[in-house]
Amino acid sequence: MNRSALLLGAVGLTMGLSGGLSGMAVADTSGKRIALSNNYAGNSWRQSMLQTFTEAGDKAVADGVVAAADAYTTSENQATEQAAQIQNMILQGYDAIILDAASPTALNGAVEEACNAGVTVVSFDGIVTAPCAWRIAVDFRGMGREQVDYLAQRLPDGGNLLEVRGLAGVFVDDELHAGITEGVAAHDQFKIAGAVHGDWAQDVAQKAVAGILPSLPDIAGVVTQGGDGYGTAQAFAAAGRDMPLIVLGNRKDELQWWADARDENGYETLSLSIAPGVATLAFWVAQQILDGKDVPKDLTVPFLKVTADTLDETLAATPDGSVANTVYTAEDADKVIAAAIAAPSENGAK
Amino acid sequence: MIRLFTRYRILLPVVSLALLLGATFYMQPRAMSYFGLNLLFNLAVPIALATLAQMMIIMVNDIDLSLGAFVSLVACVTATWLNDAPLVGLLILLVLVLAYAAMGAVIHMLDLPAIVVTLGMSFVWGGIALFLLPSPGGVSPDWLRALMTIKPPFVPMAVAAAVLIAALTHLLIMRSGIGTVLRGVGGNARSVGRAGWPVVRLKALAYGLAGLFGVLAGMALVGLTTSADANIALRYTLLSVAGVILGGGEFTGGKISPVGAVIGALTLALAASFLSFLRLSPDWQVGAQGAILILVLTARLLFTRRDAQA
Numbered sequence: 132m133n134r135s136a137l138l139l140g141a142v143g144l145t146m147g148l149s150g151g152l153s154g155m156a157v158a159d160t161s162g163k164r165i166a167l168s169n170n171y172a173g174n175s176w177r178q179s180m181l182q183t184f185t186e187a188g189d190k191a192v193a194d195g196v197v198a199a200a201d202a203y204t205t206s207e208n209q210a211t212e213q214a215a216q217i218q219n220m221i222l223q224g225y226d227a228i229i230l231d232a233a234s235p236t237a238l239n240g241a242v243e244e245a246c247n248a249g250v251t252v253v254s255f256d257g258i259v260t261a262p263c264a265w266r267i268a269v270d271f272r273g274m275g276r277e278q279v280d281y282l283a284q285r286l287p288d289g290g291n292l293l294e295v296r297g298l299a300g301v302f303v304d305d306e307l308h309a310g311i312t313e314g315v316a317a318h319d320q321f322k323i324a325g326a327v328h329g330d331w332a333q334d335v336a337q338k339a340v341a342g343i344l345p346s347l348p349d350i351a352g353v354v355t356q357g358g359d360g361y362g363t364a365q366a367f368a369a370a371g372r373d374m375p376l377i378v379l380g381n382r383k384d385e386l387q388w389w390a391d392a393r394d395e396n397g398y399e400t401l402s403l404s405i406a407p408g409v410a411t412l413a414f415w416v417a418q419q420i421l422d423g424k425d426v427p428k429d430l431t432v433p434f435l436k437v438t439a440d441t442l443d444e445t446l447a448a449t450p451d452g453s454v455a456n457t458v459y460t461a462e463d464a465d466k467v468i469a470a471a472i473a474a475p476s477e478n479g480a481k
Numbered sequence: 482m483i484r485l486f487t488r489y490r491i492l493l494p495v496v497s498l499a500l501l502l503g504a505t506f507y508m509q510p511r512a513m514s515y516f517g518l519n520l521l522f523n524l525a526v527p528i529a530l531a532t533l534a535q536m537m538i539i540m541v542n543d544i545d546l547s548l549g550a551f552v553s554l555v556a557c558v559t560a561t562w563l564n565d566a567p568l569v570g571l572l573i574l575l576v577l578v579l580a581y582a583a584m585g586a587v588i589h590m591l592d593l594p595a596i597v598v599t600l601g602m603s604f605v606w607g608g609i610a611l612f613l614l615p616s617p618g619g620v621s622p623d624w625l626r627a628l629m630t631i632k633p634p635f636v637p638m639a640v641a642a643a644v645l646i647a648a649l650t651h652l653l654i655m656r657s658g659i660g661t662v663l664r665g666v667g668g669n670a671r672s673v674g675r676a677g678w679p680v681v682r683l684k685a686l687a688y689g690l691a692g693l694f695g696v697l698a699g700m701a702l703v704g705l706t707t708s709a710d711a712n713i714a715l716r717y718t719l720l721s722v723a724g725v726i727l728g729g730g731e732f733t734g735g736k737i738s739p740v741g742a743v744i745g746a747l748t749l750a751l752a753a754s755f756l757s758f759l760r761l762s763p764d765w766q767v768g769a770q771g772a773i774l775i776l777v778l779t780a781r782l783l784f785t786r787r788d789a790q791a
Contacts, residue, residue: 203757209716211524214706215750218520219757222512236617236708243707244520261707 160421163226164199165414168216170233170257171208175453180231180407187411187458197418199225210237217241220250227251227417229410232259251420255413255432256405265420267413267430267467269405271303274434275310275354278378279318281401282352285376289320290351293343293375295329295336295363297356307356324348329359333384337362344370353377357404360385364392380404381437381455386446399439406435406457415464427471433463490729493784494744497727497777501751508758515637522639523629525750527552527702529643531717532724532746533650533739534694539725540654540737541666541687543588543595547603548695549718551577553711554610555699560619560709563700567622578692585688589681603718610711617710621703629704642701643743650739663687667735724749727777748777 167184171177181202188200203220205212210233218241220228228245232238232254239261242252246263255267282292294311297304315321325343329336336359344366353363357380367374374392379385379402392398409432420426435457437445445455485492505521506513512521531552538545555577563570584602588595631638654660665673666683674680698717703709726732727748728741752773756766 201760207716210706210710210713211702211716212753215524215753216757218524219754222509222517222520222754223758224511234617234710234713236619237706237710237713239708240704240706241524248516 159423160197160418161195163197163418163421164201164224165197165227165229165417165421166220166223166225167200167202167410167414168213168220168228168230169202169204169410170210170213170231172204176407179453179456180410183408183456183458184410184414187408187414191414191418197421200414201225205233208233210234214238214241217245221245221248225250227253227421229413229417230254230257230259230264231410232257235260251417253413253417253420255409262428265416265426265428265430267409267416267432270431271306272310272313273431274403275307275312276314276317277310277403277434278354278401279311279314279321281378282321282354282376283314283318285399286351287320289318289322291324291348292321293340293347293350293353293363294323294326295340295353295355295359296326297329297331297359299328304356311354321352324350329355329362331356331358333359333362333365333382335359335362337366340366341369344372349373350375355380358382360402361388364388374398376400378402379437381406381435381445383446383449383451383453383455386437386442386449386455390442390446393439393442402437402442402455403434404454405432406459407454408435408457408459412459412464412467415459415461416468418461419464419468424468426468430467430471433467491738491741491744493777493781494728494738494741494748497780498744498748498751501748501755501773505751505755505758508755515635519637519639521754522637522643522747522750523705525747526629526639526642526646527698527705527714528717528720528724528750529646529743529746530694530698530701531714531721532728532742533646534691534698535721536725536730536737536739536742537663537687537691537694538595538599539667539722539730539732540664540735541585541684542670542733542735543585543599544722544732545599545691546596546718547599547601547606548691548721549715550603550606550610551581551692551695552699552702552714552717553709554606554613555696556703556706556709556713557610557614557619557711559625559700559703560621561613563625564620564622574696578689578696581692581695582685582689585691586681586685588688589684607711614709614711617708619703619709621707625700625704626707629701643747647740647743650743654737654739659686664735664737667733667737720746720749723774727774729781749774 169181172181184202191197192200203216205216213233217228217238221244228250230252235258238259242259242261242264245252252264253267254264258266258268296308315323325347327339327343329339340363353375355363355378360377360379361384363377377400379389379400381402381404386402389398389400416426416430435455437455449455511517531548535545535548558570558573562573584598588598633641662673662678663683666680670680702714724745725742728738728745730737730742752770756769761769
């Protein structure tokens with residue numbers, strides 16, 4: 132078992148599945164039933180999430196860790212429907228519900244009903260604000276900071292940065308941008324020379340970057356939000372400019388481009404995003420809570436980082452048009468919980 | 482037996498609900514309890530109120546496509562103003578009811594198609610809701626939360642509320658004089674007008690009643706969810722139309738049944754739960770829900786045909 136790869140959280144799907152539960156106290160939850168309440172299934176990230184959860188859940192059931200791990204999806208992304216779905220799960224006698232919520236607030240009534248009935252509720256990605264539920268949130272701000280930290284480490288002399296942003300007016304874009312701004316303030320050798328909106332899409336990013344490039348000085352690095360790295364690289368190549376250090380976002384085409392550039396000229400960068408397998412992390416957190424472990428209510432999703440060491444492995448495991456994924460294990464859940472216990476204040480940043 | 486069904490239109494919705502309830506109890510015996518019934522039906526209470534609101538509009542031969550957005554707006558007002566400044570909140574809700582009444586009057590006076598006006602208004606309600614609550618949040622007033630989670634003896638809140646709402650609306654629409662005249666507007670507005678009734682005011686009254694029930698639906702919803710979201714009840718537009726028709730109402734002629742509408746709403750809510758207990762794949766659930774609806778409507782059509790032949 133390649134444990135160091137596991138620690139990096141950057142294992143391919145197949146590796147993650149073979150990742151053992153060795154050393155876990157799992158007997159106590161063998162009679163427990165866990166349900167996934169999902170609000171939407173209309174994009175590749177969600178499809179990937181459901182598939183990963185089903186695989187990991189079936190494995191856990193086969194291993195006797197839990198009695199059931201069932202996935203339910205509402206037909207439309209509607210809070211009232213999902214609230215009814217959660218209430219049905221209470222009736223079905225599930226011991227824990229993991230939840231990607233349609234609304235942070237509109238499900239609170241149903242979540243409270245569940246808590247009152249003694250059901251453990253763990254929300255992830257789309258989290259709920261009900262105090263009795265656990266939250267596994269994405270630290271987008273930290274993701275922005277991390278990009279600049281990486282650039283500072285690779286480019287100690289600093290330089291000009293280009294920022295490719297997401298869809299204007301969306302919370303995720305604001306948070307990532309705030310994180311990047313904080314990162315640039317911390318590393319004052321960098322300066323944001325220009326910013327464009329790439330809308331998390333390769334074609335939009337390519338057009339936007341191509342449009343702003345002629346007006347820019349030499350660019351040393353590009354910070355992105357995922358889904359826009361490949362388009363950015365294409366724009367730089369088309370303009371005949373030196374390829375800057377582009378931080379990528381785990382999309383298959385981005386990773387493929389990186390692998391090609393590496394084979395050609397030894398290009399090295401960092402790619403990071405949130406893995407759809409976060410549903411399996413929520414699953415293990417729920418299992419640990421059912422096991423009687425004391426888990427803080429606010430946890431943070433680790434980023435799935437692809438480094439030069441894990442690039443080939445990840446690339447091989449990622450289907451075309453998809454996003455790099457990982458299946459989290461009980462050990463990963465342990466680490467996330469330990470991190471939250473060690474630094475509770477960091478989770479307040481969102 | 483067929484004659485029995487045609488004579489008592491209410492029988493079909495009652496039998497549909499009973500069958501579905503029996504199947505649900507068989508699938509999930511845990512539902513057969515005070516606690517279980519409440520969980521099964523508490524989210525049907527706002528749907529039932531919204532269905533009655535839609536029924537008021539269908540009663541006068543119109544249809545309301547803005548109901549879901551309106552209930553969402555009420556939910557936003559309830560979770561913000563009604564909680565922070567109850568008097569201002571009540572005033573806003575009152576204005577909303579009056580706006581509904583005015584909408585009915587305008588539709589009648591200018592002879593506009595209700596389907597277009599209400600579709601347009603749905604964007605207005607949605608816009609105001611987003612303005613009030615740009616991101617999901619707000620808090621349900623404590624008294625409302627207490628009311629919706631009350632635990633009466635013997636009968637769970639959801640069932641008690643459904644019976645109470647159905648009975649009161651039945652008295653108002655089926656038994657009272659004004660209710661009969663309102664149904665008459667749907668049946669034959671011209672003769673009601675010739676008989677000396679001001680049809681504009683009657684239509685405004687019907688729409689105002691719809692607004693009132695819409696407000697009650699939004700408040701009940703917030704009492705259950707504890708907070709609001711500008712898109713919280715968009716599904717209610719179609720659910721409410723389906724509920725009215727499932728409950729024995731018809732799109733024209735003022736033929737409606739308040740008790741049937743409440744039962745129709747409960748049936749729809751139960752159908753969704755039943756399908757989820759069946760562990761049917763989500764891809765099939767929407768279709769299956771539609772199939773149940775078509776099944777009941779087909780049964781009704783068969784009975785009406787037989788009746789016509791007899």
